[in-house]
Ligand code: SF4
């Protein structure tokens with residue numbers, strides 16, 4: 270039996286995750302248009318290929334062949350660097366997300382996860398908050414007041430909502446006692462015991478996290494940094510061609526990552542109900558080996574995780590085509606005077622419940 | 629001062645807790661959009677599907693032939709006079725011997741052009757014609773084109789074909805080249 274080194278396996282997983290997030294982001298653009306159309310009693314793009322499925326390809330060709338435009342007085346290096354940074358940070362964060370439990374063949378035991386680190390949550394937060402630099406740099410380098418306004422809005426919005434997001438997360442960490450995403454997932458379902466997903470223990474925290482996730486990814490109703498009605502196009506006003514494409518794309522990658530994080534933190538990640546019962550049933554009634562049954566469970570779990578992610582992505586789009594945009598002062602008031610106090614209250618409640626041994 | 633008694637007195641009530649929490653309103657909105665998600669779509673996928681025309685729709689012109697397949701138009705110019713948009717021009721000519729099977733009257737239109745960009749599809753030409761030669765068809769439209777020249781329809785595109793051909797597919801008037809291409813494809 271061949272031994273595959275862990276590093277080799279990890280790089281394969283990272284590569285697959287990289288390709289998958291790009292693919293999913295690509296089809297998010299298609300899904301966004303179709304869902305928008307359906308919510309508005311239209312049918313959406315249906316000309317390119319069957320059901321318009323080749324539409325993202327057509328969009329990509331369009332993006333690549335458009336004119337590269339540099340506004341006068343722009344800082345060229347930073348102007349290029351902005352969208353690159355936005356894209357890189359968006360892609361980096363998916364490395365620590367556990368997309369599945371372990372698979373084993375032969376003596377090899379592998380985790381369907383790029384890197385298992387015990388600070389996974391910190392890594393994601395660090396990288397995601399770097400993302401705002403992409404927007405900032407791009408907006409500043411454009412030498413355009415609307416871009417700059419959009420960039421400043423993005424920065425202040427992200428900082429405000431990161432606070433509430435981090436605090437709602439602390440409550441989860443208080444329950445789990447670890448920052449490792451894999452540990453948090455496994456804790457939501459322990460063999461032989463009846464365990465609930467974190468959403469049951471943290472409903473308020475989840476709502477806060479969800480709202481902040483919308484703000485962090487600059488999605489409606491919090492898309493102030495790029496609101497067309499006030500700022501032309503916000504931070505990407507001056508961008509054209511694939512540089513604009515990278516900005517739009519990184520938004521979808523961010524949505525994918527945030528959906529994955531929410532699924533892992535609150536919705537049990539790769540766990541699905543009755544998985545251990547299914548495994549034991551396969552082993553005892555159908556003569557499966559424990560390892561192959563576990564492999565099957567892992568793959569079903571990965572599929573389940575992706576279902577959860579897609580459901581969240583759908584929810585993001587559903588919200589976008591339902592709610593109008595907030596005003597900027599409303600956005601700030603919601604962040605500072607509602608979400609942060611609520612998050613603090615949530616921490617206190619969670620602490621009390623832990624102290625009295627309820628959860 | 630009250631001008632009408634239709635005025636409605638609005639009371640400014642303080643918002644209830646549910647209204648201030650904003651979440652119920654969001655769920656209401658979400659349920660409305662979700663209902664629309666499953667509704668019948670209003671889209672008509674144009675080239676494959678077409679909207680039904682009214683039977684009195686005034687669309688693209690046609691120059692009719694009589695029962696023996698002869699062109700009815702006698703180039704009297706009444707349609708051009710009646711036309712408020714001055715869209716019609718024509719050149720008259722005299723029918724030669726042996727052309728009796730082609731033109732009904734002794735005088736006929738050598739060329740007959742309608743500029744579809746000028747035309748307002750009022751139908752006055754149809755009303756003016758003493759020979760019942762020009763009609764606005766209820767089921768065809770002048771389709772969009774890239775060049776202005778292509779909107780000047782000559783006799784090649786106006787005169788009714790002797791036998792119905794592929795031109796009438798989908799209710800679009802094709803250019804002669806397009807019609808030729810379509811015919812060879814169908815054959
Ligand atoms: S429909 Fe009216 S505008 Fe058009 S050619 Fe006839 S008379 Fe002129």
Ligand code: SF4
Nearest residue numbers: 701702704705707757
């Ligand atoms: S179409 Fe009718 S009105 Fe116009 S020139 Fe011919 S015969 Fe006269």
